Amino acid sequence: MFPSRRPPFHPADRGIGPNVGYQSKVRVIDRYKVIGFISSGTYGRVYKAVGRHGQTGEFAIKKFKPDKEGEQIQYTGISQSAVREMALCSELSHTNVIKLIEIILEDKCIFMVFEYAEHDLLQIIHHHTQPTRHPIPPSTVKSIMFQLLNGCQYLHANWVLHRDLKPANIMVTSGGEVKIGDLGLARLFNKPLHSLFSGDKVVVTIWYRAPELLLGSRHYTPAIDMWAVGCIFAELLSLRPIFKGEEAKMDSKKTVPFQRNQMQKIVEIMGLPTKEKWAHLVNMPEYSQLSTLSTSTHPKSGSNLEKWYYSTINSHSTTSVPSSNVSLGAEGYRLLSGLLEYDPEKRLTAQQALQHPFFSTGDKVSSNCFEGLGGKMEYPHRRVSQDDNDIRTSSLPGTKRSGLPDDSRPVKRLKE
Amino acid sequence: MAANYWESTQRRNWQFTREQLEDLRKKLEEEDQNLVQMYPLPAVRHLSIYFNQQVARLGKRLGVRQQAMATAQLYIRRFYSKVEIRRTNPYLVIATAVYLACKMEECPHHIRLVVSEGRTLWPDFFSSDTSKLGECEFFLISEMSSQMIVHHPYRSLTALQGIFSLTQEESALAWSIINDHYMTDLPLLYAPHTIAIMSILLALVLRPNTTGIQSAGSSAGNIASAAHAALSSAGQTKTGNEKPGGGARTKVQKLANWLAESNIDIEAIVDCTQEIVSFYEFQEQYNEKLAREQINRFVKARGLDK
Structure with a gap:
């Protein structure tokens, strides 16, 4: 045997060795200057930054929270959802999907550096409720929808399900480009080794959750994203979530409860689903629950969506706002009802929705959703706070920073 | 993507x-x-x-x-x-x-x-x-x-096995050849569909002697030349003149015709075939004990197990 001889330590040494642990080749603070804190959520924190080496533009750096914040941080294995997000974002490349710049693995933390987007749909919708409700201009709605569908089409063509589409996750750049963000729940759906159900039991923020999921379907398809897109379309028109249910919490046995209140909200506008229109309805695990829902009208009386649509697009017209959504017309309703179709097999696909006459009639669709607004519509910039600028340190548990938690609405909106 | x-x-x-x-x-x-x-x-x-x-x-x-x-x-x-x-x-x-x-x-x-x-x-x-x-x-x-x-060749194999009407045995053999190719540099050199086609070709060429691949070492040269012959005929054959003959032979012919009409790089398939065949040959000399000892020695000596 050779005597145990260790090579002298070399500063450029890296890797797993007896003396040297894993060292990142690049350091976040060497490459980026953090200019503020944007938000925090269950995953960690997001910071706004600029490059230190002439990288153009601004960046959003998502820092994944290590498992035990505050205590001595240890490597505990990266969560599966972070692994998915890292892998998917590294592959994806499309104008309407948020662009990943790089990933830095440093000091037991993961930093995902994205292009920065000044706005998001939640913020834009909110802005239109202030100080009084005024509709989002029809050209903007149309452009947002087209770009959103375009991004979805790209994801679905590449076998990626987003699974958490909601206004807060749809970014908009100051140039009016829509970028689908937060692929934290996204997954590939081509030939999963296990059923897509077994991994994570509940998916998609409840207001945007497709009826087949509410009825206990274990079969995930791109159609669940399309339902969410329909809900977002409705919200762009009415400025409030169309199906704003209350989430039933999981009981102590960790069984997933039937989301009665959410299903009720859907039924109030869409009417009860029927097996005549949705062949597989009777096979849904929670099918029996449907009969326990209360309906204001006769069960077979069908959908109130058309009424909802026209009263929504007409509601602002009395306030003499010139840019009323009346111009979205009948095709707007047809697109909406195609997306909010109960039967997932009949629901419009992203590809079909892009071909919809809604986009080919009336004004031409712009690739800048703010085009033509001139100076009259100035959306507020993303709030960036200065009280947590140190991306390297993580605060102790329980010290909530300013900014909106990712999954909830601004307090004002909740009190509506 | x-x-x-x-x-x-x-x-x-x-x-x-x-x-x-x-x-x-x-x-x-x-x-x-x-x-x-x-x-x-x-x-x-x-x-x-x-x-x-x-x-x-x-x-x-x-x-x-x-x-x-x-x-x-x-x-x-x-x-x-x-x-x-x-x-x-x-x-x-x-x-x-x-x-x-x-x-x-x-x-x-x-x-x-x-x-x-x-x-x-x-x-x-x-x-x-x-x-x-x-x-x-x-x-x-x-x-x-x-x-x-x-991206793995398995998906291409699944897609192609119908086209070439592979029997279950032929598919299984192609599948195991794909499993084996991860022990070579091939996955860093060629596209998954190229590997899949190579595995089908080799499975068809090997199939007649049902003893399978593990015993193929001794006749590796023969296999390589058989595969090569099948492929070089791909350059010359036109479709429509399939000769009647044994099942596997006809299938090789069909694969050759199909390749001739596709844009697939035949040279790449030849190279893949040679690589895997020479791997099977080389495998004969594998000494597990030696490999283990050599690895264990530096791990211990350098304290990498700590």
């Missing part, structure tokens, strides 16, 4: 020419000349066989499906194209690759389970500290630039 090999990071960043791969490896050895001289290692192909055996052992204990093990093997191969083996604890790298591949292939296992199985398999070379594996995961992902979605 995720479902499109042509736009994937695999094609853009992880497909090399032989020269490039050679250069990468040479550069690693040059950077650590002392280590290389001090700790001789088996040839790359024999190391790969050893790694493959270890992946399979761990995979078996964890009940991991073949595709996830294939992903792990590709991760290991990518990683060692950028990091000198003697700087790492290969057992830790293997376990980490399996742990990460399972997450990517949607069959995750808890880090503690992977570590405890690693401890059982390699008690003298594997720390029970889970944070070691967590740290190695950072290293692995970082060296792969977070490009963890991989």
Whole structure:
């Protein structure tokens, strides 16, 4: 045997060795200057930054929270959802999907550096409720929808399900480009080794959750994203979530409860689903629950969506706002009802929705959703706070920073 | 992209020419000349066989499906194209690759389970500290630039087996040839569909002597020339003149015709066939004991198991 001889330590040494642990080749603070804190959520924190080496533009750096914040941080294995997000974002490349710049693995933390987007749909919708409700201009709605569908089409063509589409996750750049963000729940759906159900039991923020999921379907398809897109379309028109249910919490046995209140909200506008229109309805695990829902009208009386649509697009017209959504017309309703179709097999696909006459009639669709607004519509910039600028340190548990938690609405909106 | 090999990071960043791969490896050895001289290692192909055996052992204990093990093997191969083996604890790298591949292939296992199985398999070379594996995961992902979605030839094989009306036995043989190709550099050199076609061709050529591939070593030269003959006829044949004959023979002919009409690089298939056949030949000389001793020696001597 050779005597145990260790090579002298070399500063450029890296890797797993007896003396040297894993060292990142690049350091976040060497490459980026953090200019503020944007938000925090269950995953960690997001910071706004600029490059230190002439990288153009601004960046959003998502820092994944290590498992035990505050205590001595240890490597505990990266969560599966972070692994998915890292892998998917590294592959994806499309104008309407948020662009990943790089990933830095440093000091037991993961930093995902994205292009920065000044706005998001939640913020834009909110802005239109202030100080009084005024509709989002029809050209903007149309452009947002087209770009959103375009991004979805790209994801679905590449076998990626987003699974958490909601206004807060749809970014908009100051140039009016829509970028689908937060692929934290996204997954590939081509030939999963296990059923897509077994991994994570509940998916998609409840207001945007497709009826087949509410009825206990274990079969995930791109159609669940399309339902969410329909809900977002409705919200762009009415400025409030169309199906704003209350989430039933999981009981102590960790069984997933039937989301009665959410299903009720859907039924109030869409009417009860029927097996005549949705062949597989009777096979849904929670099918029996449907009969326990209360309906204001006769069960077979069908959908109130058309009424909802026209009263929504007409509601602002009395306030003499010139840019009323009346111009979205009948095709707007047809697109909406195609997306909010109960039967997932009949629901419009992203590809079909892009071909919809809604986009080919009336004004031409712009690739800048703010085009033509001139100076009259100035959306507020993303709030960036200065009280947590140190991306390297993580605060102790329980010290909530300013900014909106990712999954909830601004307090004002909740009190509506 | 995720479902499109042509736009994937695999094609853009992880497909090399032989020269490039050679250069990468040479550069690693040059950077650590002392280590290389001090700790001789088996040839790359024999190391790969050893790694493959270890992946399979761990995979078996964890009940991991073949595709996830294939992903792990590709991760290991990518990683060692950028990091000198003697700087790492290969057992830790293997376990980490399996742990990460399972997450990517949607069959995750808890880090503690992977570590405890690693401890059982390699008690003298594997720390029970889970944070070691967590740290190695950072290293692995970082060296792969977070490009963890991989395209395997299995899907192409599934798509093609109908076209060439492969029997179950022929498909199974092609499948096992694909399993074997992870012990060669082929996954870093060629597109998954090229590998799949090679596996079909070889399965059809080998099929008549039902003894299968393990016994093929002695007649490797014959196999290579048979495959080569089939392929070179692809250049000349036109469709429509299929000669009647034995089932496998007709299928080879059909494959040759199909290739002649496609845009697939026949040279690449020839090269793949030669590589795998020469691998089978080389496999004969594999000495597991020697491989294990050489690896264990530097791991212990350098304290990499701590």
